[in-house]
Each structure stands twice: as structure tokens, then as C-alpha cells.
Amino acid sequence: MAAPLNLQNMQLIFANHQSNPRIQTTAFHFSQFRLRPTSPRRSQFHVIKNSLIEASHVYDDVPLLSASEAIERLRSSRESCKRTLRYLAMYSSVFGGIVTDEGAMVIPMDDHMVHRGHGVFDTAAIVDGYLYELEQHLDRFLGSADKAKIKPPFDKQTMKRILVQTVSASSCRNGSLRYWLSSGPGDFQLSPSGCHLSTLYAIVIQDQSPPSYKGIKVITASIPIKPPQFAIMKSVNYLPNVLSKMEAEENGAYAAIWLDEQGFVAEGPNMNVAFVTQDNVLLMPPFDKILSGCTAKRVLELAGDLVKNKKIRGVQVKDVSVEEGKEAQEMMLIGSGVVVRPVLQWDDKIIGNGKEGAVTESLRNLILDDMKSGPSTVRTAIPY
Numbered sequence: 600m601a602a603p604l605n606l607q608n609m610q611l612i613f614a615n616h617q618s619n620p621r622i623q624t625t626a627f628h629f630s631q632f633r634l635r636p637t638s639p640r641r642s643q644f645h646v647i648k649n650s651l652i653e654a655s656h657v658y659d660d661v662p663l664l665s666a667s668e669a670i671e672r673l674r675s676s677r678e679s680c681k682r683t684l685r686y687l688a689m690y691s692s693v694f695g696g697i698v699t700d701e702g703a704m705v706i707p708m709d710d711h712m713v714h715r716g717h718g719v720f721d722t723a724a725i726v727d728g729y730l731y732e733l734e735q736h737l738d739r740f741l742g743s744a745d746k747a748k749i750k751p752p753f754d755k756q757t758m759k760r761i762l763v764q765t766v767s768a769s770s771c772r773n774g775s776l777r778y779w780l781s782s783g784p785g786d787f788q789l790s791p792s793g794c795h796l797s798t799l800y801a802i803v804i805q806d807q808s809p810p811s812y813k814g815i816k817v818i819t820a821s822i823p824i825k826p827p828q829f830a831i832m833k834s835v836n837y838l839p840n841v842l843s844k845m846e847a848e849e850n851g852a853y854a855a856i857w858l859d860e861q862g863f864v865a866e867g868p869n870m871n872v873a874f875v876t877q878d879n880v881l882l883m884p885p886f887d888k889i890l891s892g893c894t895a896k897r898v899l900e901l902a903g904d905l906v907k908n909k910k911i912r913g914v915q916v917k918d919v920s921v922e923e924g925k926e927a928q929e930m931m932l933i934g935s936g937v938v939v940r941p942v943l944q945w946d947d948k949i950i951g952n953g954k955e956g957a958v959t960e961s962l963r964n965l966i967l968d969d970m971k972s973g974p975s976t977v978r979t980a981i982p983y
């Protein structure tokens with residue numbers, strides 16, 4: 600039975616209102632002044648009325664926005680934060696087109712990629728108006744989608760056309776392109792069976808900060824590496840990678856290096872690792888339990904030049920023990936983001952003489968040249 604309404608009960612209701620959402624509603628309802636305390640003195644009634652109004656104020660400070668107001672707010676929140684990044688264009692298969700207004704660069708909340716992490720992604724650098732290694736990244740992208748059981752909404756050629764047009768619409772000549780495949784919007788369930796259509800999203804990012812190839816320190820990661828089944832695909836489940844990067848930063852390092860289940864060197868959170876042994880061989884861990892990096896694979900191809908010029912004795916892809924890695928004369932991180940960056944210290948061990956080695960520098964120059972003037976197999980022209 601409901602308790603009689605009197606001043607004491609009403610104060611109780613309001614004392615509780617912050618912790619009990621059902622009472623919040625009741626209190627809100629009461630604030631419409633349907634409630635009359637049993638014989639209130641005038642001053643008491645005012646106290647109650649004021650607290651009712653205060654209580655109702657707590658629940659009406661979140662504005663209800665129109666779609667255009669929401670877009671405007673997103674646009675201005677982006678503009679208000681200091682950043683060197685700009686998003687120049689976004690494609691969404693949900694929109695069926697490209698937008699260049701940052702306020703419209705959104706994806707649906709019920710997309711399976713958002714609430715269950717059921718999505719894959721990839722990137723490609725935009726260098727002097729060309730997409731670098733787009734084909735290679737697209738192949739890996741489709742491989743990741745296949746492993747994640749996401750059926751793309753388009754075939755590879757159509758996706759390539761969309762990506763090229765998105766870069767063209769952005770007018771960006773130097774930056775990066777990121778793209779995602781997801782099982783799409785659905786019903787917030789675990790199964791994607793309610794997701795009606797898989798989706799493709801892409802965004803063109805311009806970074807105005809200059810690249811850095813300075814030597815860095817790495818540590819051994821304590822965050823567990825993903826099992827091979829998940830490490831070989833580029834899914835959006837990057838929580839271990841994020842935590843490993845944070846662990847590195849907390850320890851004054853640039854990246855944390857994962858070891859595989861057998862204790863061999865695996866990879867960094869978003870890059871591969873390579874070494875130059877004391878007898879001048881370029882050494883790289885195999886790609887069967889880690890992401891097969893497009894940049895690392897290209898480095899392996901271009902390293903043939905260094906063998907020809909006798910700068911290195913050879914190239915070997917094999918398991919690398921931690922001892923072997925720490926004894927190397929050079930160590931480097933390789934990836935689309937870092938390009939080729941020298942590692943000068945791993946945990947407490949200084950690598951080589953603590954300075955960037957000649958092989959690391961030569962490999963970086965080979966990749967940078969390849970980005971600017973490599974063959975058509977690695978460069979896709981953007982028709983602006």
C-alpha cells in the first residue's frame with residue numbers, strides 16, 4: 600500500500616531521488632504539483648515547491664537537439680580542440696556518398712563494429728597525390744574481412760574506385776586514408792544476423808605535423824599478445840594494442856614489443872620489427888602469428904638492393920629470440936605510420952652503438968623513394 604503523503608515522506612522521496620531512477624520519475628511527476636502535502640504550513644509548502652523545482656531542474660539540463668543542432672555541435676567541438684589532424688572527406692555506404700563537412704562524419708550507433716567490435720580496417724598513405732600500396736592494403740583488408748566473416752558490400756574494384764574518389768574529393772595530396780568494413784547497422788544483438796547490410800566507411804586524414812624518424816626506446820610488452828587467429832587479421836579489436844602503447848608511454852618508451860607464445864619476437868602494437876645481425880643480415884620475424892605488414896613486406900623486397908650493393912649479406916625471415924634481438928647491431932620498427940624508425944634501446948639494453956645504423960637509414964630512404972617514385976604496382980594516381 601502506498602505510504603500517506605506528508606512532508607516527511609516527500610522529503611524522503613527527494614533524499615532518495617538521486618539513487619533510484621524510478622523515484623526520480625515520481626519526483627518529476629510530483630513536481631507538476633499534483634501533490635499536496637497533508638495540511639502544510641505556507642512556508643513549508645514553499646520549501647517543498649522549491650525543492651521540487653530544483654529536483655526537476657536536475658533532469659531538464661540535457662537539451663533535446665535537432666539533427667542540424669547535433670551536427671553543428673559536433674562540428675564546433677571538433678573545431679574547438681587544438682589538433683594537427685584534419686578530416687577532409689568521409690565516405691559511408693550508409694549515406695551512399697562522400698561528405699566533406701566534419702559535422703556529418705558519423706557512423707550509426709547500432710553498427711556491429713561500434714558495439715561488438717565486428718569490423719576490420721586498413722590504411723594507405725597518400726603521398727604527392729598517389730595512394731601508396733593501395734592494392735596490397737586492399738588485399739589484406741579483404742583477407743581480414745573474410746577471417747572476420749564479413750561479406751563486403753562491394754567487390755574489390757568498386758571499393759578501390761570509391762576510395763580513390765574519396766581521396767579525390769578531399770583534395771588531399773599528402774595524408775592518409777583509413778577504411779573500415781563492418782557487418783553493418785542492426786539490432787544491438789551479439790549475432791550479426793540482424794545486420795541488414797554490411798558497410799564500408801573511409802576517411803581522409805591530413806596530418807600537419809612533420810614526420811619524425813628519430814631513434815626511440817622500446818620495452819617488452821606485459822600485455823598479452825593476441826592469439827594468432829586474431830593477430831593475423833586487422834580487426835577493430837585493438838584494446839591490447841592500445842594498452843600496450845599506453846604501457847610503453849608510461850615507461851618513457853615509444854612502443855612495447857610483443858613476444859609470441861614461444862618467447863620469440865613478434866611485433867609492436869601497430870608496426871613490425873626487424874634487426875640487422877652482427878654479421879650484417881637483415882632479420883625479420885615470420886608473419887604467421889602476427890599482422891603481415893605491407894611496409895615490412897615491401898622492405899623485404901627493396902632490401903635486395905642493399906644485398907646487391909653489399910650493404911648487407913642477406914635477408915632472413917625466421918624466429919628471432921630476445922637475446923638475438925638485443926645483440927643485434929641495428930633494430931628498427933616498420934609500418935605505414937612509422938615508415939622505418941631506428942630503435943636505440945630495448946628495455947635496459949642499448950642496441951648497437953646507440954645511434955641509427957646505416958641499414959635502417961638506407962631502408963627508410965628506399966621506402967620513402969618508393970612512395971615518391973616507385974612502380975605503378977605500389978602507386979595509385981588520384982585524379983583530382
Ligand SMILES: Cc1ncc(COP(=O)(O)O)c(C=O)c1O
Pocket residue numbers: 866867868869870871890891892893894895933934935936
Ligand atoms: C599490429 C600491427 N602490426 C603491424 C603493422 C604494420 O603494418 P603496415 O606496414 O601494413 O602498416 C600494423 C599496422 O597498422 C599493425 O597494426
